[in-house]
Amino acid sequence: MKLFTQTVGHDAPLTCYVQEPSAELATAATRPAVLVLPGGGYFMTSDREAEPVALAYLAAGFNAFVLRYAVGAESPFEKSFDDAKAALAWIRANAADLHIDPTKVAAVGFSAGGHLASSLATAAEDKPDALVAGYPVTLEEFGPPVGKELIDVPSHVSAATPPTFLFSTSDDTVVPIRNSIAFLAALAEHEVPFESHIYLLGPHGLSLSTNATANGRAEMAEASVRPWLADSVRFLQTVFGDFSVDGEAETYQTLVNRRRLGVDMPLGRLMADERAADVVRRHAPELAAAVGADAFAGVVSIRQAVSYQPGAMSDEALAALDAELTALR
Amino acid sequence: MKLFTQTVGHDAPLTCYVQEPSAELATAATRPAVLVLPGGGYFMTSDREAEPVALAYLAAGFNAFVLRYAVGAESPFEKSFDDAKAALAWIRANAADLHIDPTKVAAVGFSAGGHLASSLATAAEDKPDALVAGYPVTLEEFGPPVGKELIDVPSHVSAATPPTFLFSTSDDTVVPIRNSIAFLAALAEHEVPFESHIYLLGPHGLSLSTNATANGRAEMAEASVRPWLADSVRFLQTVFGDFSVDGEAETYQTLVNRRRLGVDMPLGRLMADERAADVVRRHAPELAAAVGADAFAGVVSIRQAVSYQPGAMSDEALAALDAELTALR
Amino acid sequence: MKLFTQTVGHDAPLTCYVQEPSAELATAATRPAVLVLPGGGYFMTSDREAEPVALAYLAAGFNAFVLRYAVGAESPFEKSFDDAKAALAWIRANAADLHIDPTKVAAVGFSAGGHLASSLATAAEDKPDALVAGYPVTLEEFGPPVGKELIDVPSHVSAATPPTFLFSTSDDTVVPIRNSIAFLAALAEHEVPFESHIYLLGPHGLSLSTNATANGRAEMAEASVRPWLADSVRFLQTVFGDFSVDGEAETYQTLVNRRRLGVDMPLGRLMADERAADVVRRHAPELAAAVGADAFAGVVSIRQAVSYQPGAMSDEALAALDAELTALR
Amino acid sequence: MKLFTQTVGHDAPLTCYVQEPSAELATAATRPAVLVLPGGGYFMTSDREAEPVALAYLAAGFNAFVLRYAVGAESPFEKSFDDAKAALAWIRANAADLHIDPTKVAAVGFSAGGHLASSLATAAEDKPDALVAGYPVTLEEFGPPVGKELIDVPSHVSAATPPTFLFSTSDDTVVPIRNSIAFLAALAEHEVPFESHIYLLGPHGLSLSTNATANGRAEMAEASVRPWLADSVRFLQTVFGDFSVDGEAETYQTLVNRRRLGVDMPLGRLMADERAADVVRRHAPELAAAVGADAFAGVVSIRQAVSYQPGAMSDEALAALDAELTALR
Known part of the structure; x- marks a missing residue:
């Protein structure tokens, strides 16, 4: 100030x-x-x-x-x-x-x-x-x-x-x-x-x-x-008008999704599931690799990680990845 | 600052x-x-x-x-x-x-x-x-x-x-x-x-x-x-502890009292009542005089005016004045 | 209803x-x-x-x-x-x-x-x-x-x-x-x-x-x-006017006093201090006795217990008891 | 109950x-x-x-x-x-x-x-x-x-x-x-x-x-x-989840729009403007007629009136009407 x-x-x-x-x-x-x-x-x-x-x-x-x-x-x-x-x-x-x-x-x-x-x-x-x-x-x-x-x-x-x-x-x-x-x-x-x-x-x-x-x-x-x-x-x-915000606020569903295999689960936790880890490595190898390298890479979900890097993954690709992960539940 | x-x-x-x-x-x-x-x-x-x-x-x-x-x-x-x-x-x-x-x-x-x-x-x-x-x-x-x-x-x-x-x-x-x-x-x-x-x-x-x-x-x-x-x-x-305050907050009774002859009525209004004005002039000539002289002296009550000048009037004197005024209602 | x-x-x-x-x-x-x-x-x-x-x-x-x-x-x-x-x-x-x-x-x-x-x-x-x-x-x-x-x-x-x-x-x-x-x-x-x-x-x-x-x-x-x-x-x-209440609300001081020997400490805790217990037994034998007999008698302070039974102890007696207890701190 | x-x-x-x-x-x-x-x-x-x-x-x-x-x-x-x-x-x-x-x-x-x-x-x-x-x-x-x-x-x-x-x-x-x-x-x-x-x-x-x-x-x-x-x-x-609501809450823009010729102006007011009234009569004769007949028909905007009767007017027709009205401002 x-x-x-x-x-x-x-x-x-x-x-x-x-x-x-x-x-x-x-x-x-x-x-x-x-x-x-x-x-x-x-x-x-x-x-x-x-x-x-x-x-x-x-x-x-x-x-x-x-x-x-x-x-x-x-x-x-x-x-x-x-x-x-x-x-x-x-x-x-x-x-x-x-x-x-x-x-x-x-x-x-x-x-x-x-x-x-x-x-x-x-x-x-x-x-x-x-x-x-x-x-x-x-x-x-x-x-x-x-x-x-x-x-x-x-x-x-x-x-x-x-x-x-x-x-x-x-x-x-x-x-x-x-x-x-x-x-x-x-x-x-x-x-x-x-x-x-x-x-x-x-x-x-x-x-x-x-x-x-x-x-x-x-x-x-x-x-x-x-x-x-x-x-x-x-x-x-x-x-x-108030200061602008984008994206979505958390909802109760956010918390539910975070506890289930899918693109809303924190990445570190997703990678701890062997089958899910395979899927992630296949669809998003860079994200998968980040988890081992950086202590905090694991706390964000794939959806969040992607939202921070516009263009990193298309909506379609994200949906496809989510479908494959949720199928493992 | x-x-x-x-x-x-x-x-x-x-x-x-x-x-x-x-x-x-x-x-x-x-x-x-x-x-x-x-x-x-x-x-x-x-x-x-x-x-x-x-x-x-x-x-x-x-x-x-x-x-x-x-x-x-x-x-x-x-x-x-x-x-x-x-x-x-x-x-x-x-x-x-x-x-x-x-x-x-x-x-x-x-x-x-x-x-x-x-x-x-x-x-x-x-x-x-x-x-x-x-x-x-x-x-x-x-x-x-x-x-x-x-x-x-x-x-x-x-x-x-x-x-x-x-x-x-x-x-x-x-x-x-x-x-x-x-x-x-x-x-x-x-x-x-x-x-x-x-x-x-x-x-x-x-x-x-x-x-x-x-x-x-x-x-x-x-x-x-x-x-x-x-x-x-x-x-x-x-x-x-919060910053200290003294005195009394307003209550609904404050508003009621302000509308009735007594030491809680704004002084200007009290002085507009001839009989009350006589009483005030007798008990508190300085306050009575102030109303004519100062545009804002009339907005405070006798009780408030006294509270601003500790020692100006004893509690007993204030009560006596109030009794005399309320008797006129 | x-x-x-x-x-x-x-x-x-x-x-x-x-x-x-x-x-x-x-x-x-x-x-x-x-x-x-x-x-x-x-x-x-x-x-x-x-x-x-x-x-x-x-x-x-x-x-x-x-x-x-x-x-x-x-x-x-x-x-x-x-x-x-x-x-x-x-x-x-x-x-x-x-x-x-x-x-x-x-x-x-x-x-x-x-x-x-x-x-x-x-x-x-x-x-x-x-x-x-x-x-x-x-x-x-x-x-x-x-x-x-x-x-x-x-x-x-x-x-x-x-x-x-x-x-x-x-x-x-x-x-x-x-x-x-x-x-x-x-x-x-x-x-x-x-x-x-x-x-x-x-x-x-x-x-x-x-x-x-x-x-x-x-x-x-x-x-x-x-x-x-x-x-x-x-x-x-x-x-x-709202529904009436009596007595005092808790303050931070209430919490402080509850942690120190005195009439604001919960009785059970006071009785656990041997010297304090002696004092209580001498001043308020019935309260002292209640602690052993009733599981919940110990959770209230002497001040609270007395407030529930008007006349049980005079203000002076309470103050004297408090003085004796605080002297043990 | x-x-x-x-x-x-x-x-x-x-x-x-x-x-x-x-x-x-x-x-x-x-x-x-x-x-x-x-x-x-x-x-x-x-x-x-x-x-x-x-x-x-x-x-x-x-x-x-x-x-x-x-x-x-x-x-x-x-x-x-x-x-x-x-x-x-x-x-x-x-x-x-x-x-x-x-x-x-x-x-x-x-x-x-x-x-x-x-x-x-x-x-x-x-x-x-x-x-x-x-x-x-x-x-x-x-x-x-x-x-x-x-x-x-x-x-x-x-x-x-x-x-x-x-x-x-x-x-x-x-x-x-x-x-x-x-x-x-x-x-x-x-x-x-x-x-x-x-x-x-x-x-x-x-x-x-x-x-x-x-x-x-x-x-x-x-x-x-x-x-x-x-x-x-x-x-x-x-x-x-709370009880569901649909439609849009009011915003400051709602108030602004209500004061200007367009489909958000209350109908009664719109009809008071001769040129606007002509446009409304042409596009929505029934709404125009209602204003004279019913004391409260005039208080809602065309947009609101249409929202109450799904199917009454297509989004395109509403937009076209709005364009014509705003052109008169």
Whole structure:
């Protein structure tokens, strides 16, 4: 992993957590990304919704970017918005170096950061490819109390708004739940695909809702809310597609076949049966020879060995070999 | 987070992922730690069991350290073992700088790395405080095929072995399940507290068993095995203790009380009731005054406001105020 | 369990699944209940949302009642509504015989049955104590297509509406998601505590969303939706309270203490230590004697044995005994 | 559901919970089954491990049978064993009437009932098709304390032993964990596919480990153990196969396609586009006509409508229609 900070927009620091390619993780050489926008009422950006969130998505296979956008009494909303737009643009422009797919960048924001992420997803020209909003502010009515003029998110929703995941708690006393409801209503009206989890219990500002992010307050570690993270990952994997896999998963039948003469039995075990060994030597002399030479050649089945070397044996040849071996059972 | 590499033992690189303290995460200023030992048959250390595993534990609140211990045909087991011991010693010696608790360091190893972690937990003088072993080699019979003389882990188990979490799959063809069983039998005999999950399906080397770590092979993303990670985190939190929290979680009664006159109603709402406002002004003039002055003073209840300022109001005074308010219902 | 059918309202059959008390399940002698209202567009009541749902809640500790309310072209909504009211009334009136708590009866309905359950929770005089609504119809606009005059649920929501759990899927083509949104908006406006899960994928009519209820259609077994059931159980347990438990759960410290001389060590083991045995004989001669006489007396600790016989030993006496035993370590 | 009691063996009552076929649950007309054997040290059969367990498997789609086998000081093990064998035989002999598959009958036992279930799976001539053993007694050493001569389960394991799921807790003071370990060792030696979860915390006799089955003792509701039930269901579904489903699950692409002219757009919506309506009328006049006539004909796509009526339109015709419609986008 590379960890560094890039300045974007109005000198806003963007902390970049970049998992780098490995030959052993070839299908994950290019990753989806999350741009994390912590909350804090536009007067701060909370550490509780910054690195812990980035790490959660990193662990799920994403590369992550945390933006400390402009905040404070002197800073108008537009400045924060500029920073967020600049961060998204910079991430996409540097996709190759950041080992990410520029068409799979989600904005993930909480509270005021949820407002900023939602603004990016609705009112910006260049939008993220998905939105994850945690207990977001979405209504312009929140502006005056914090001394800002805020975008009214619901009225900017359109068919161009990306797929959205929203979670919040029903009795949030800081950002009333009508902020969530109005946003969902607008998404529904414009037929934007969305997912939403509004939990019964829990105060505003839960972040991951674990002891690690609760900063000592039991109410901030409400267990019933914790699934939001895994649900949001599954949501993003559904929208973006997960890392590709090929071949077949094991089934119970795999275990059954492994215990019977055939191309699914581990080779070492197959060669221990004299008649089967003869058949293998005849059909696949190189595989047969490998078992003696290499301690681990014997643990894979013929089917597996062949799958690792495309072209080594045709499907027909494999079937014929299997037929001959199963006849010995 | 700080990310850097420290050399330990025989020039073995130890990659250090260190979450740093924040005033907003004060109860997590000192973290438990994992020393990750990737597998690879003592001839390599696999990327699939290195950083992805570190990130998974980081996301769960740990600091993480990945050791690339000595491997290869020329490298005897003792050299790898030295590296692992040196890594553990270095981590503990630098606990303060690494923001970790030196009494809460778990060794987490996979396959051959699981053997190394298990050796550290049984045969080393200074042992880790807990062990997480994924599909580990534990029997010395595995030595000759890889050209090494390996410690037989089960015969080194004693009452001094730390609490152990082990997972594997029942039909592993590379490291036979007897490696797990013999280890568990020894743990049971010596009354070492342990937890073990042996899954039905899945080949050797699953790592996190997700698409992200499967490197394109469907069988390496066996969904039924994925819970091991969260289970191991819960195991370590049980043994080490989780980050502390105080106060009370919300309950359904919290929501009910918030809707009724009393010290649990948000202050802004309480002040909107004329009779209640009079009572509050009399008992807690400063809180009453704050509501007008600060847009967010009104969202917390008197009970919450008091809990944030220990000493602001005695339990008796709070009860008296509550009685007077509830009498107005 | 008793399984029988009771006729209520306009000859509507109410199938009753009643778990009966057992001395071994004393704290569950009185259970919460669910009144299940299957969907089917008010022209049928679907088996897919009947018994499988009842069994799911039974397994979670509830008693369950499935109502086949009046349906069909000739049957006006009021007739269905009468049946539902009558079922709820009958259940509460017979609470003692049904081994349920008449203040903990939830209505659980799906689709049109969700409309009926929601009507019961908003427009009936006697309301259920909680509502679980699956992909419910809530808008009167649904009436004309099915040839009925339906209650508009959102406009009947009030502060008297019980806590509500709602789940649906965002792109339901049969009952548009605005039915859910409008209901949630009304709940929020009237400050009714609620929980809501709107999933991204899945068609109308998912029931439990398992293969068992999918009737062969893969889209009806959408895995991401399955958590609704456990979430609804947790919601109801939060609102109603779960079955009570006393005493302490095990912790890691329990295991540690069990291995050391003291009142937490199993008695049989304690008595095997000669000095400890002397102490026990002196302080608790009856417990000491029991170990020889009964094969299983030795497996519990003194603390456990005492907890089973309130009054057998004072807290002070237990502490004194523990002090004497731990001094021998 | 039918609920009745059948006498088997030495007058042992077998309570039968039989979900009956429904046209709406056609793929579940024949179900897998569980034979539940409650524990109780062979001196009782505990209610805590009887009906609650049956209900849990019923909810998961199984039919369930609870056997109150012979117990008590006067009753030799062989009598209990006879009862269990008779129950299994009776269930299979009456498979058609019980709506179960006689090749998918699992024995599920706890503690002493786990011993009985394990005996059935190892030492009986007719074995169950899978075994689920909860904190089982498996060693003959348990016999003398309960005054019986018990089968030593591990020594009866053979290749004929069915796939086995075992769970227990590592520090069980009543049935030491060596009972589990010895059984697993034998399964591994004989290459019986198995799954095993041994949890760190929790006393003997946890049943479902919920408040509902805890009978008021907090330690009997250890949350970390609860996943055993769902894991055992997944294990049995893996071994037996789950209920079949056909067709395709929804994907994010389904949602995208539903919003664009083509055969995946809901028909009502398609017909609202004049040009598309012309195309549909030309290719599929009957579907076009249905939209006006039936309020719900418009909610399904052409692809769905066709899938419900095999033969209504060839794949080629569907593709041609789709091409013509997508050309209009």
